[in-house]
Amino acid sequence: MRLKALIPFVLFIILIAFLGKGLFLNPREVPSPLVGKPAPNFTAPILGDATKTFSNADMKGKVWMLNIWASWCAACRDEHSLLLEMRKYDLPLYGMAYKDVEQDAIDVLAKMGNPYIVTATDQDGRIGIDYGVYGVPETYLIDQSGIIRYKQIGPITPMDLREKILPLLKELNS
Amino acid sequence: MMKLRYVLLTLVVTFSSLSVATDKPSTAATEVRLKRLSTELRCLVCQNSTLADSDAELAQDLRNEIRTLIDGGKTDEEVVAFLVARYGDFVTFRPPVNANTALLWFGPFIMLFIGALVLILMLKKRSAVLGAEP
Numbered sequence: 597m598r599l600k601a602l603i604p605f606v607l608f609i610i611l612i613a614f615l616g617k618g619l620f621l622n623p624r625e626v627p628s629p630l631v632g633k634p635a636p637n638f639t640a641p642i643l644g645d646a647t648k649t650f651s652n653a654d655m656k657g658k659v660w661m662l663n664i665w666a667s668w669c670a671a672c673r674d675e676h677s678l679l680l681e682m683r684k685y686d687l688p689l690y691g692m693a694y695k696d697v698e699q700d701a702i703d704v705l706a707k708m709g710n711p712y713i714v715t716a717t718d719q720d721g722r723i724g725i726d727y728g729v730y731g732v733p734e735t736y737l738i739d740q741s742g743i744i745r746y747k748q749i750g751p752i753t754p755m756d757l758r759e760k761i762l763p764l765l766k767e768l769n770s
Numbered sequence: 771m772m773k774l775r776y777v778l779l780t781l782v783v784t785f786s787s788l789s790v791a792t793d794k795p796s797t798a799a800t801e802v803r804l805k806r807l808s809t810e811l812r813c814l815v816c817q818n819s820t821l822a823d824s825d826a827e828l829a830q831d832l833r834n835e836i837r838t839l840i841d842g843g844k845t846d847e848e849v850v851a852f853l854v855a856r857y858g859d860f861v862t863f864r865p866p867v868n869a870n871t872a873l874l875w876f877g878p879f880i881m882l883f884i885g886a887l888v889l890i891l892m893l894k895k896r897s898a899v900l901g902a903e904p
């Protein structure tokens with residue numbers, strides 16, 4: 597009889613657990629259908645030197661990271677120092693200036709430091725659409741065979757780096 | 771001096787609005803289909819409004835992309851598939867029935883069933899108690 601009286605309380609706790617979980621979910625983090633699929637092909641002019649281009653095909657056979665950012669994006673400033681720090685890992689980082697004014701992007705990199713090996717430009721946002729970008733910064737970890745293994749929506753936090761990106765990188769390189 | 775400032779400010783405001791992405795021109799038939807499609811699709815920037823209602827730049831880009839797809843002879847299903855492939859089921863306001871969304875579609879019915887079961891059990895018990903009384 598006493599156990600039975602506990603049933604509503606247990607149900608209440610379960611309900612609270614679900615609501616609590618919902619409260620801490622980030623509605624902006626929409627799981628990308630692109631994870632596990634080949635990275636969409638693109639060939640884009642390089643920032644500061646439009647005569648040269650960068651293509652995802654150039655990276656075949658390597659594990660690499662594509663960071664889509666913009667000079668007008670405040671959240672991108674937040675992760676900038678972390679990106680600079682990430683140069684110490686064996687992970688080639690390439691940038692994509694999304695819907696940006698070229699000179700503004702160049703200025704930001706000159707002022708804050710350039711974490712990218714190469715920065716491509718996506719002036720009209722078409723590459724962004726193919727990559728399902730809806731809020732910069734967004735970052736993609738792409739494996740040796742060109743498959744997207746991880747997508748970060750919003751700035752990379754030190755926790756994301758430590759708990760998701762680095763373990764995945766280790767697994768891909770082994 | 772104040773006047774000059776005002777004129778400059780007006781100019782800046784006018785020209786800065788010109789640089790914002792605009793909807794590209796298209797035919798009436800395309801617009802009708804775009805209108806119908808975009809009221810069924812979610813704008814990912816301002817998540818609770820449709821692609822048709824949103825003023826976000828991405829929504830404008832996506833509307834232009836849909837116009838290009840329609841003009842390229844794509845069917846409505848192909849246009850929706852194009853967006854779902856990039857942004858996931860979340861872009862559709864009517865999510866399809868699949869393994870991921872099964873709980874969403876059938877959860878309420880399961881709850882209703884459990885509720886009905888509890889109600890029936892309690893009513894049975896109640897009538898048994900009432901029947902036992904003199």
